[in-house]
Amino acid sequence: MKYFIISLVVLMLTLGVGSVGFAGKAKGPAPVTFSNNQQPTEDQGPITSEAVARGPRKSTNRQIMNIDPSLANPVPVREAMGFTAGLSGLYHIPGDFASIGAAAAVLNFVGTSGPTTFQLDNASYSEGTVTFGSRPGTDVVTIQPKAGTAVTVNFITAANAGKGFAFNGANHVTIDGVNAGGASLTLQYASGHPFPSSDAYAGTIYISGGSSNITVTNTTIKGNILGATWQTQTDGRPAVFIYGQTAQSVNQNISIDHCTIINATFGIKALTDAASTSGATMNHVTYAYNNVGGAYGGNVLTGALTEFVGDFHYDHNTIDGIEVADFYWNFGETEYDHLWNFAANFLFDFGQYSGGHIYSSNTGSSVSYNEVKDVHNTLDGEGGFLVYGLVVRLTGTFAVHNNRIQGISNVDNGGQMYGLRVQNVNSYHNSVRLTGALAHSNITVSCLNGTGDVKNNAFSNEVTGGAATTVTGMLSATTSDGNAVYCATGRQVSGFATPGAYLAANPTKDNHSIFGVGINFSADLHITSGPSAAENIGVSHVLLATDVDGDTRDTTDAGTRDAGADEFANTGSPIAADVYPATPLPPATSGPSGVPQIPKAVIKNNSLSATGAFNVTLTATSGPSVYTDTKSVSIGANNVATVTFANFTPLAGAYTFTVTTALGGDATPGNDVSPV
Numbered sequence: 001m002k003y004f005i006i007s008l009v010v011l012m013l014t015l016g017v018g019s020v021g022f023a024g025k026a027k028g029p030a031p032v033t034f035s036n037n038q039q040p041t042e043d044q045g046p047i048t049s050e051a052v053a054r055g056p057r058k059s060t061n062r063q064i065m066n067i068d069p070s071l072a073n074p075v076p077v078r079e080a081m082g083f084t085a086g087l088s089g090l091y092h093i094p095g096d097f098a099s100i101g102a103a104a105a106v107l108n109f110v111g112t113s114g115p116t117t118f119q120l121d122n123a124s125y126s127e128g129t130v131t132f133g134s135r136p137g138t139d140v141v142t143i144q145p146k147a148g149t150a151v152t153v154n155f156i157t158a159a160n161a162g163k164g165f166a167f168n169g170a171n172h173v174t175i176d177g178v179n180a181g182g183a184s185l186t187l188q189y190a191s192g193h194p195f196p197s198s199d200a201y202a203g204t205i206y207i208s209g210g211s212s213n214i215t216v217t218n219t220t221i222k223g224n225i226l227g228a229t230w231q232t233q234t235d236g237r238p239a240v241f242i243y244g245q246t247a248q249s250v251n252q253n254i255s256i257d258h259c260t261i262i263n264a265t266f267g268i269k270a271l272t273d274a275a276s277t278s279g280a281t282m283n284h285v286t287y288a289y290n291n292v293g294g295a296y297g298g299n300v301l302t303g304a305l306t307e308f309v310g311d312f313h314y315d316h317n318t319i320d321g322i323e324v325a326d327f328y329w330n331f332g333e334t335e336y337d338h339l340w341n342f343a344a345n346f347l348f349d350f351g352q353y354s355g356g357h358i359y360s361s362n363t364g365s366s367v368s369y370n371e372v373k374d375v376h377n378t379l380d381g382e383g384g385f386l387v388y389g390l391v392v393r394l395t396g397t398f399a400v401h402n403n404r405i406q407g408i409s410n411v412d413n414g415g416q417m418y419g420l421r422v423q424n425v426n427s428y429h430n431s432v433r434l435t436g437a438l439a440h441s442n443i444t445v446s447c448l449n450g451t452g453d454v455k456n457n458a459f460s461n462e463v464t465g466g467a468a469t470t471v472t473g474m475l476s477a478t479t480s481d482g483n484a485v486y487c488a489t490g491r492q493v494s495g496f497a498t499p500g501a502y503l504a505a506n507p508t509k510d511n512h513s514i515f516g517v518g519i520n521f522s523a524d525l526h527i528t529s530g531p532s533a534a535e536n537i538g539v540s541h542v543l544l545a546t547d548v549d550g551d552t553r554d555t556t557d558a559g560t561r562d563a564g565a566d567e568f569a570n571t572g573s574p575i576a577a578d579v580y581p582a583t584p585l586p587p588a589t590s591g592p593s594g595v596p597q598i599p600k601a602v603i604k605n606n607s608l609s610a611t612g613a614f615n616v617t618l619t620a621t622s623g624p625s626v627y628t629d630t631k632s633v634s635i636g637a638n639n640v641a642t643v644t645f646a647n648f649t650p651l652a653g654a655y656t657f658t659v660t661t662a663l664g665g666d667a668t669p670g671n672d673v674s675p676v
Helices: 100-110 327-331 499-505
Strands: 003-006 087-093 112-120 124-127 130-132 141-145 150-155 165-168 171-176 184-189 205-208 212-217 220-222 224-226 235-237 240-244 251-257 260-262 264-272 282-288 300-307 309-315 318-323 357-359 366-368 371-377 386-393 399-401 408-410 416-428 431-434 444-455 458-461 471-474 479-481 484-487 491-493 579-581 590-592 600-605 614-622 628-633 640-644 653-662
Touching: 087 100, 100 112, 100 124, 100 130, 141 184, 205 251, 224 264, 235 264, 240 251, 240 282, 260 264, 264 282, 300 309, 309 357, 371 386, 386 408, 408 416, 416 431, 431 444, 444 458, 458 471, 471 484, 484 491, 491 499, 499 579, 499 600, 579 653, 600 614, 628 640
Parallel strands: 003 653, 087 112, 112 141, 124 150, 130 165, 141 171, 150 184, 165 205, 171 212, 184 220, 205 240, 212 251, 220 260, 240 264, 251 282, 264 300, 282 309, 300 318, 300 357, 309 366, 318 371, 357 386, 366 399, 371 408, 386 416, 399 416, 416 444, 431 458, 444 471, 444 479, 458 484, 471 491
Antiparallel strands: 003 590, 224 235, 579 600, 600 640, 614 628, 614 653
C-alpha cells in the first residue's frame, strides 16, 4: 500500500544530560570526583545531580580546612559564684554578672527556677565564645539590651575558636535586640584578633547538639570576613550556622526573625554531618522577616544554604546585596559547606550564588513572600558562574509562592541567570523581572528553570544583548497554567520558537496563560497601571494565601485573580486582542493514501476579551493533493479552541500544511500563521 507523508517544521535541540549545574572549571585537588562535561544548555530539565565544567582555576593551591566540629569553648562546669539555686528574674550585666559569658556559665551550672532575663546595661561588651548548654525545664532565658541602649557585643576570636553565641544542647533561650525606643543589639567580631581559620564550624550564632526553642530576633548579626575589601577576602564565616549531627538529638524550634544579616559568607547555613533525611537532625526552623545583604551594611555571598531541614520556613525576607566573590571557587572552601546530595562542597565546587539555596526540605516547608532585590556577579572569566534569585530543589511538595525577584545580574562569559530554580515544588503567584544589557551574548537567562506545578506567576524577561535561543521567559514545567510570560528579545518558552509551537507540543499546558505581552511592573514589582498581561488571568483553586500586601485573592471558579505576587485593582486598560494558531494537528505524520483524514488545529486567544467570530484556514502548501478549508470560530477570553476541518483524502506523497487565523484588529499579526 502506498503512503502519504506530512512534513512539519521541526526544531531539533541538543540538550545536556541533567540540568543546570556547576559553573565550569578544571578543578584542583578535591576530596571527591565530578563529571567535567556539563555545559549550560537552553532547555534544562529536572536535576538529580550537579556537574562541573569549563575553564581553568586560577590556582590549585587549595586550602585545607580544619573540620573538627567541637566547640572551641565547651560547656563549662564552674563554681556557682554564690548562686545556690536556679536563676529567676532580672539580672544586670555588669552588676549581677561581670560578663555575658559569666552569666551563661552560671546558668549552665545552676539552671533556672523561673523565667530569667539577662539585661545588657553597657553599650559595648568584649566576649569570647558564650556557650549555652543543656539545662532542665522550660523557663525562657532572655538576653536583651537595657531600654534606650544601643549595645554591641564584640566576640574575641582565636585561630581555633570563632563562634559567638554557641548553643550546644541548649533550650528555651531568646536573644532579643528589641530594636525600639533606642534599644538595639549588634553581634559582631572584634578587630585585631586572629581569624578563626582552624574553626571551620564558626558562626556568629552557632546552634547544635540537639538545641531547641532558640530564638534570635530584632538583632543585627554580622558574620566574619577576612580581607581589606569584599573582593579581596581570603576567609569567611556565616552569620548563623545550624549544624545537625546524626548522633545527637534534633535541633528544633529554631527561629531567626526580624534580624539584619550582613558581612557574611552565608546569611544562614543549616547543614548536617552526614547524609540524612529532612527533619532528622534539624526540624521546625523559621528564618523570616530578615534584611540580608549589602544594602543593610555589608555584603553576603549567598543568602542561605540549607539541606535536610524539616518544616523549614524561609519567608518574608528581603535580600538586597548578594555579591559574588571568587576566592573560595579558586582556592577552596575554608568553612564547612558540604552538601550530601551531591557529595560536594558548595563554595569550591558549585560556582552558584543566590538569595537562598534550599535543598531537601519536606512537605509543609515554605519559601514565600521573600523580596529578592539584588544578587550580582561583577567577575568575568570564571568559567560560567550561575546566579539565581532563589533555588528550591530536591524537596517534598510544598509551595514556593508570592516571592518577588529582580536585580539578578551576571557578567561571567558563558554564565547563567535565573529568577527561580525549582524542582518538584509548587510555584504559585511569584513575580520575576530580569532586566539590563548582557555583557556576553552567550549568557543564558530565564525567569524560571525547573519542574513542578507552575501556576499564576508573572515572568518578565527584559534583558537585551542575548541570543534568541538562550534568553527566555520560562522553561517548560511539569504542569503549568495561568502564567503571564513575557520575553522581550528571545523565546517565551525555552525550546520553542513560538508560543504556537509550544502549544502544539503541549496542548494541555498553559491554556489560560498569556505569552508575549508586557506585564508592566512597577519598581517594586507591584502593578499599578495597564495594560498588563497579569491582569485577571490566574486560574482558580490554586492558593488561598493572601498576596504580598495582605490582600485576599478570590480563588473560586466564579471569581478572578491576577498572576504574580500582587493582587491589584483592574487597571481599566485591557491588553489588546490577539489570537495565534498552534502547529496543525493531522491524525498522524504518515498514513495510507486514499483514506480520509480529519485535520485539526488548536487556536489560542491570547487576550482577556472574547473574540467574536473569525476565520481559521488550513492549507496544504505543498503535496500532490490540493487542500484548503476555512472554518469560523469564536473563543472565550484567555482560552483555547480546537478547530476541526473538512476531511482530507490524500494521494501518495509528502505534504506541508499551514494554519492561518484572520481576527480583525489582531494586535500581533506576526503570529497568525503556523508553522512560520
